[in-house]
Amino acid sequence: MKYIITLILGFFIGAGLFAVGLIYNPFMSDRNLSPLSVTDAEVITLNFSSVPNETIAYTNNGNALQQSRLEAALRLWKAPIRSASPPHPAKVLQLWEAPIRSTEAMVTVMRDARNQTAGIGIKFSSDSEKSRLLYGETIADSVWYIYLPEQGSFFIEQTENYWPFIRAVAFPAWRSSANNWRGNWLGDMTSGPGALGTAAVSGGSGRVQDLEMNGVESMSVRAYSADRGLVGAEGRLIIELPEARDESASYSTTP
């Protein structure tokens, strides 16, 4: 009997050790420097709130409204992160059908570097089949459609890796007795499809018509709740304009 108990205890200790080793693995370093932060080209900087109830509309499968603590813990490992949040406004249609159950949609105001309203942004993100937990990759496939009346329309395609966020924010929040986390965390979410970990940006109408550009989305988190998702957070999108258009660009952008 004692051998069986030892075997079971050893099994769980081994499993725990592996999980701890994975989360605190020093060889899985976070990428802190965005390739666009050192660009000489002109960039468009857009800020937005990442907190669902501060957006115009946010919806997902609505599971957050009835999930148990265990379900929330299991859900922690799946991107996207905001799925812990209830839809906003409360009566918005939920994405409960099977093909869209792991998708979320957000409509938000985009603000420029001076914090003035610059346009509207809509983001769709879905859990990606490229996710590999063993390699520290919790991937979401996401697209943005952004309309800026003074600039034109943008379509942004990107993959996002939520692993650094899970490691630094979501896991400590889940582990804490109060189920929340407070602090300062800043990280790039974009991990592709560009070779340097940048998003592919296509210009639609306006001054960016037919332009192909690069972009990076980052997030700054101040508070997170394991039960309700993001509580205090700001998102930022940086879009690098091609150098050929630099001479004609002169407004609402930051160098």
Added chain:
Amino acid sequence: MVLGLLATAGALYGYSVDQVREASILTVNPNGGSVESFHINVPMDRIMIGAPGQSGAVPAGLDWPTDEILADVRAEMFKIRNARDTVIGVAIRTAAKNNEEDVIDWVLHLPARGSVFVEMDATPREGGFRRGEIRAGSREFAPLDGFMTERWVANTSVEEDAPIGRIELTGTYTARSKQTDDEEENQ
């Protein structure tokens, strides 16, 4: 303990996200390319209407920004269905006036397949439909060119719970030609 380490490593290695897939319903176009139809039942599939001065917000409680810069912007979000009437994705339609230019854009997001960005002609064609070029796409749609049409079809059914109509979207996809890619590289 070793068994636990190995079992956890194996479980994490084997863990995968599987998106639910509906079989694509494509027909081959006689002049090349393939054709796929989507539709939106209105009002059942409408998730949001965002427009300034909108009476009767959808969804209830929606607070659309009143900034002057957004005065000519209208955005609608929908669930989209395939030809079998199964929900397979979500879409956004944006209509705006940019100086003298009218802009009508669609983005369709199909989680298992990718997304497609279509820029519609502002003026409807004869027959009441709009046509637009596929400007960009992700994953399955990345190597595709083509066009999409949108058309409003009013409901003629007398059933009590029938939709008031449907928006029909028909995409015609063609492979992006290698010659075009080479030309772009030369430019």
